[in-house]
Amino acid sequence: xxxxxxxxxxxxxxxxxxxxxxxxxxxxxxxxxxxxxxxxxxxxxxxxxxxxxxxxxxxxxxxxxxxxxxxxxxxxxxxxxxxxxxxxxxxxxxxxxxxxxxxxxxxxxxxxxxxxxxxxxxxxxxxxxxxxxxxxxxxxxx
Amino acid sequence: xxxxxxxxxxxxxxxxxxxxxxxxxxxxxxxxxxxxxxxxxxxxxxxxxxxxxxxxxxxxxxxxxxxxxxxxxxxxxxxxxxxxxxxxxxxxxxxxxxxxxxxxxxxxxxxxxxxxxxxxxxxxxxxxxxxxxxxxxxxxx
Numbered sequence: 001x002x003x004x005x006x007x008x009x010x011x012x013x014x015x016x017x018x019x020x021x022x023x024x025x026x027x028x029x030x031x032x033x034x035x036x037x038x039x040x041x042x043x044x045x046x047x048x049x050x051x052x053x054x055x056x057x058x059x060x061x062x063x064x065x066x067x068x069x070x071x072x073x074x075x076x077x078x079x080x081x082x083x084x085x086x087x088x089x090x091x092x093x094x095x096x097x098x099x100x101x102x103x104x105x106x107x108x109x110x111x112x113x114x115x116x117x118x119x120x121x122x123x124x125x126x127x128x129x130x131x132x133x134x135x136x137x138x139x140x141x142x
Numbered sequence: 143x144x145x146x147x148x149x150x151x152x153x154x155x156x157x158x159x160x161x162x163x164x165x166x167x168x169x170x171x172x173x174x175x176x177x178x179x180x181x182x183x184x185x186x187x188x189x190x191x192x193x194x195x196x197x198x199x200x201x202x203x204x205x206x207x208x209x210x211x212x213x214x215x216x217x218x219x220x221x222x223x224x225x226x227x228x229x230x231x232x233x234x235x236x237x238x239x240x241x242x243x244x245x246x247x248x249x250x251x252x253x254x255x256x257x258x259x260x261x262x263x264x265x266x267x268x269x270x271x272x273x274x275x276x277x278x279x280x281x282x283x
Contacts, residue, residue, distance in 0.1 A: 018163065025166030032173055049256040051263040057182035068255070103184060108256025112211075112249040115258075116278035123192035132191055135184040136259060 042078055044069040049108035051138040062099045063135070064090070068106035072114040083117035087125035094126045105137040185259075185266065189276075204240045207233065209261060213252040213281070217261060229264035237270050245271055250279040 044067040057063065066086070067075040074081055076089055094100050102122055106115055119134065126132050190196065209229065210218040217224055219232050236243055245265055249258045258276075265271050 018160075022159065022162035022166050025163050025170060028170055029166060029173070032170070036177075049259040051185055051259055051266075053185055053263050053266040054183045055186060057184060057186070060182050063182060103182065106255045108254060108259070110255040111251060112253045112255050112258050112278060113251030113281070115255050116249070116251070116276070119189065119276065120192070123189055127191040127193045129191050131188040134187045134189060135182070136187065136262070137182070137184040138259060138263075140183065141263075 040078075041065060043067040043105065044073065044075045046070075046105055046107040047109070048105065048137050048139045050141045051136075052141045054138045054140040057101070057103070057135055059099070059101060062097060062101050063103045064093055064100060065103050065105055066118055068104065068110045068114050068118070070107045070109045072111050074114055074118060083114070083121045086118055086121040090122055090125040091127075094129060098129070100126070100129075101133045101135055103135040103137050185262065187274075201244055204236075205243050207236045207243050207245045208248060209245065209265070210248045210279070211250060211253045211257055211261060212279075213250040215253050215257040217257075226260050226264055229261060230267045233265055233268045233271050237268065241270070242273070244273045244275055246275045246277060248277045248279050251281045 043065060046067060046069055065076070069075075074083065074086070076086065081089065090100075090102065104115065104118060122132055122134070208218075208220055212218070217226055217229070219229070224232065233245060236245075247258065247261055247265070249261075262274070262276075265274055
C-alpha cells in the first residue's frame with residue numbers, strides 16, 4: 001500500500017482545471033444581481049426607539065413602511081399623507097399582497113396620536129385580512 | 143486581394159481568458175463589500191381588522207389591567223403612578239391572579255411614542271402577557 005501511493009504521487013502533476021472558474025464566478029455575479037432588491041424609499045428622518053424585545057424581521061419583501069417623524073408627519077412611499085389616505089393605500093396594498101406586514105417607523109419623540117390614527121386606519125383599511133401584522137421598528141437595546 | 147487574406151490565415155486571433163476569473167472575482171468582492179444589508183428589526187404585533195362585525199367585548203375589574211401614559215410621559219397602573227421598570231412584576235402579579243386578563247396600554251395623544259414602546263417592551267418581557275391592547279387617550283381641547 002505505501003508503495004502504490006508514492007508511485008502515483010510521483011507520476012502525474014496534479015492540475016486543477018481553472019477554465020470554468022470564470023463561468024462559476026460569472027454565475028455567482030448573475031445570482032447576486034438578480035436577487036438584489038434596491039430600496040427606493042427614502043422615508044423621513046427618524047430616530048427609532050430602543051427595545052429589548054427587538055426581533056429580526058425576515059420577510060422583508062412583504063414589508064411596507066410607514067414613517068412618522070418628530071412633528072407627527074406621516075409618509076408612505078415617500079409621499080406625505082394623512083391618516084385617511086392610509087386606509088385606501090393599504091387596502092390596495094393588501095389586495096396585491098395578502099402576506100403584507102406593515103412596519104411603523106416612528107421617531108421616539110413623535111406624539112402617539114398619529115401612530116394610533118395609523119393603526120386605526122390600517123384596521124379599517126385591511127378589513128379583509130384575518131389579522132393585521134404590524135411591526136414597530138425598534139433598535140436593539142444595548 | 144489575395145495578399146490581404148494571407149496574414150489572416152496565418153495566425154489565429156486569441157483573446158486571453160486566463161484572467162477572466164480574476165476579473166469576475168474582483169467584481170464579486172466589490173459588490174459584496176459595497177452591499178448594505180437592510181436588516182429590518184422591530185417588535186411584532188398582530189391586530190384584528192375593524193369591521194361592522196367586530197365584536198366589542200366589555201371587560202371590567204380584574205379582567206382588564208390598565209396601564210396609562212399621560213401627556214407628560216408619566217406611567218400609571220390603574221391610578222397608581224409607577225416606574226417603567228416595575229411594570230413586568232406588576233403584570234406578572236396581575237396575571238397570576240387573573241390569567242386571562244387583557245393588558246391595555248392607554249397612551250395620551252401627545253405622549254412621546256418612545257415612552258409607549260418602552261412600556262410595551264416591558265410588558266413583552268412577561269411571556270404570559272399575550273393579550274395586549276393598545277388605545278389612545280384623546281386630548282381634551
